[in-house]
Amino acid sequence: MEGNPPIMRRSALAAVAAIGSVSLLLAGCSKADDNKNDNGKSAGANAATKDVVNASSKKGGTLTYELSDVPDSFDPGNTYYAYMYNLSRLWARPLMTFEPGPGEKGNTLVPDLAASKGVPSDGGKTWTYKLRSGLKYQDGTAITSKDVKYAVERSNFARDVLSLGPNYFQQFLAGGDKYKGPYKDKSAKGLSSIETPDDTTIVFHLKQAFQEFDYLVAAPQTAPVPQAKDKGVDYVKSIVSSGSYKFQSYDEGKQAVLVRNENWDPKTDPLRKQLPDKIVVKLKVNPETVDQDVLAGNAIDLGGTGVQAATQAKILNDSSMKANTDNTYGGRLVYLAINTTVKPFDNVACRKAVQYAIDKVSVQTAEGGPIRGEIASTVLPPDIPGYAKADAYATAGNKGDAAKAKEQLKACGKTAITTNISARSDRPQEIDAATAIIASLKKVGINANLKQFPSGKYFTDYAGVPKFTQQQNIGLMMMQWGADWPSGYGFLQQILNGKAISQSGNTNLSQYNDKDVNALLEKAIATQDTTERNSLYTQIDKKTMDDAVIVPLAYFKVLLARPQNATNVVSTAAFSGQYDYLNIGTTK
């Protein structure tokens, strides 16, 4: 998923610099305060990427999350943001979820509402889940498999109303293209490809074999919603909790307060600990304030996209502060897509020329240095299964190789290329990276002009519209990608699948339509054995690199500040490196 991109508006940039100096000015005094809070112990830098920090089962207190943005929705059926997938588990239990664990260990799927993992049959086309027994909503009524079915129906098939989540179930369930959703189709039967033979069993019938279905049902869209309590878009104001916390208040766009759900039974839930008495989620908090509060131990940054530039500078200059941070992969690749339909990039040699020409160090610097991203050479980032270390276009020190690039140009029959490179106008780092790329390309005779488009319409109106890129001669496109679920398929399917190319909102920017890759993707998802599946992803990665359609620039990294008063803090790859929000408690 695109997740919650670190948007930073240009206008704010100068201010950030100014504030940075103020912060530094006051750093001398605030340092003293920090030491007071310190209690003498700190787990050390990157501790939460290796283990659970401050493991504790101490109950009580109020835990505060702060977010500089607003989420799309608190409604589990209407959200797509990684941090909401993470947090919503407190009030919405999906069939499956990820076990809290450091780094890639966090990618481990465990049953949540379901009693055990899905049982595939029919070669992976049918998936059956048994619910745990004794499950109850916050009002004490029983949770049934019909509520799970209803939740999937409303979240995937009423997209004119609940439009903000993904629609994988609509794509993969049999007959999904014909069903009109529960709001229009009032029949008691609902979608026939989801069966509920009894109150604790749910069976999904898919169009095709899909061996990663457990990942799909880990989405909050499978968290039960009682049909009688559904109010469509207004359900968000009166969400009926199935998790360990319920809403005490909900203030659209401002704040939500969660308190213990008394009807949640720990016997039905091996994962949740229900530690704090109260959880406050504050929205639209000034990012600088978020950082200050996190550093002071008063809050957790819900977005999990890392600290602000000024705070980063402050942290890196102070080893005691650095000891309370985690610099971790964000499950995301920063890359340059090469448009295979725009001449002369239909020729693989011309694409290889671009691969060799780019000085990736200069791009890394533009993106914010090693803290913000490691130089990349594969499509899959290291925290996604299927990653294997490789570098098809290695150059000395990753600084580019003009001679090899020119060689490829010659093979392509060109001495010079004129093209355009697109980037998102409201992402200064992306613009800077594109500028660095332009400089690299110029040295070998490729003249690329920067074209800037607003991020809100980047896919719907510009880079994601094949006709537009063709007309505007956009051969190169800046791009970032994160997986909707932590697997090779979840990562690769939307950006490399030739069948996924659409006329608007397209994310396969290269318009790469290779029958081998398409076939490998299909084969992989139908393969039950995980190791074998992962090796297929490695193959796809290699094939893509050989075809040179994507120039990997950086494996996105985030610098998280770890609040010292929080317990059970662990950074998980399952949620783009965010801390796992399931069991964080507070010592306060």
Add this chain to the structure above:
Amino acid sequence: MISYILRRTFAAVILLLVVSAVTFAIFFLLPRLAGQTADQLATQYLGKSPSKADILAVKHNLGLDQPLYVQYWHFIKGIVAGATYDLGPTTVHCNAPCFGYSFKTHQAVWPELTSRIPITGSLAAGAAVLWLLSGVAVGVVSALKPRSFFDRAFMGVALAGVSLPMFFTGQLAILLFRVQWPIFGRDYVPFTENPSQWANTLFPAWCSLALLYSAIYARLTRSGMLETMNEDFIRTARAKGLRERKVVVRHGLRAALTPIITVFGMDLGLLLGGAVITEYVFSLHGVGEYAVQGITDNDLPKILGVTLLAAFFVVIANLLVDLLYAAADPRVRLS
């Protein structure tokens, strides 16, 4: 007088119609001229990789499949008569004034706006009191002793106040009053709930915003006072044997303040339409924040709501300023 107000009200309604029509046109026509189709517009309000049917459904639900004038008509009709929406298991009725539902979150705009007006209002009102008092006081003292040390010092501070961005002063205020000496609260509390907490949490924001404005008002007052204190009627007042304080306040300030009313009214009206940066810096969930969100999400009903609200406040402020001016200066006739 009543006919005057009626006429002004009528003009205001026309103005608001024009503002809404222009906002509508900017939102729809400009992207359309640049080649955007209604489908692309609808896609912006959907999650990733929507199906064709999804796009059509959203387009229909948001009314984007209808001609522009029909969409505009529905919008205006909603404000006057309310509207009915199909947003889930049941249809919902949105009572007048209905500013529609957000394209993105599908939440009704009007209740959201009204819940935010008190916050922006609190911010603007508190800051206005501060900047008016401090600005006028500093301006008067500076004017009475022009070129004195006090005058130079305060005008220097005033210049800094005008030129320093809110990003800087606001952040500094936060660092000082919330982080360094945490004597001020953090989370907005409604006035009706706890007035002292209300003032306590808003105070740093008031100060920062007031610094920006009081600088302008100090300069305005200073130049106004310098001018009035040279007027013949001041000499007359002195010739009557009035005490100097009375001369300054009753005769000088009274005359110098009148033009400031105009500026003040307009500033306050504009602020009520959203103090974007201040709200951002102090994490206040006001109208300005809502506006920014609307623009970021390309969410027409939100944008229209805020635009009309802001225009409404400016129009009202304008009317009040004119009435006040007429009350303050007997030479002015309303016609």
Add this chain to the structure above:
Amino acid sequence: MTELSKTGAAVSEPAATEKDSKAFLDVRDLKVHFPTDDGVVKSVDGLSFKLEKGKTLSVVGESGSGKSVTSLAVMGLHRLGARGKNVRMSGEIWLDGKELVSAGPDEVRKLRGREMAMIFQDPLSAMHPYYTVGNQIVEAYRTHHQVSRKAARARAIEMLDRVGIPEPAKRADSYPHEFSGGMRQRAMIAMALVNNPELLIADEPTTALDVTVQAQILDLIRDLQKEFGSAVILITHDLGVVAEIADDVLVMYGGRCVERGPVEEIFERPQHPYTWGLLGSMPRIDRETSERLIPVKGQPPSLINVPSGCAFHPRCPYADLPKGNVTRTVRPELQQVDGGHWSACHLSPEDRTRIWTEEIAPKL
């Protein structure tokens, strides 16, 4: 003081000789200087005069001659406001036995409006636009009298009635801009006289008014003066007004008195060429326009670099008559002409009489 006045002056300045008996208003060697970046502006530079109750003194001269500054100095208004600090004042101003130059500001303030009052040239700008005429008079009265608003208002209406404003009770609630020019000046006079001041200074009270109204206002001032018995200083550049109303005349030039005397003397036997010029430039209804005489040629003198010798010499057609360079080097002191008539001119009395009778008077 110049060399000449020390040694040869047969009769020196009036102030010096009449030191012992103080008049109601007695101004002695008054100097009002304003230091500026360009130099010291000597607006008034050694002025002496006196005025008794019931009498009217007209101060005449061009703009910038120092007549308005003199009146403001008497009122103590120079020392107020932002520029108050930049005034240098010296000399003595005795009002009814009290010395004002050395008095504290609050002492003078208490006299202002009560013992001495002033009316200004342009009543529209001199009255506060935001307060009703009645309120402004009430304020003037209550500043010096501990009375209720109601009583003060009755007094204001009485005064408005007294100065000839019809329907005074109603008009008291009008604002200055709702009055005609003449009515406004009447209201201004009512405001000045509300406290029965013993000294009334009228600074060009009729300049802004049209001719018929001018006469009415002058009549009013004269009548009121008779009634209240006040001393009046009338500042004007219009000798027609002077002839109408004054008992004595003081002619100012370049911040100094060049001639003073009873009104008949000044009109019948003026001694100073500048006075002749003023008389010559006086419009007269009984003569044709073409016959009007010589306005005073040239520009008023700079008050920073006052011309040496006789300040008038650059504009004086007779500057070369006295022997030597005396008009350019020696400043003439006031010399007694006759009784209360004094003049400061280097021309010999014979020359002056001859020029006046032969050259000037026939043309007037």
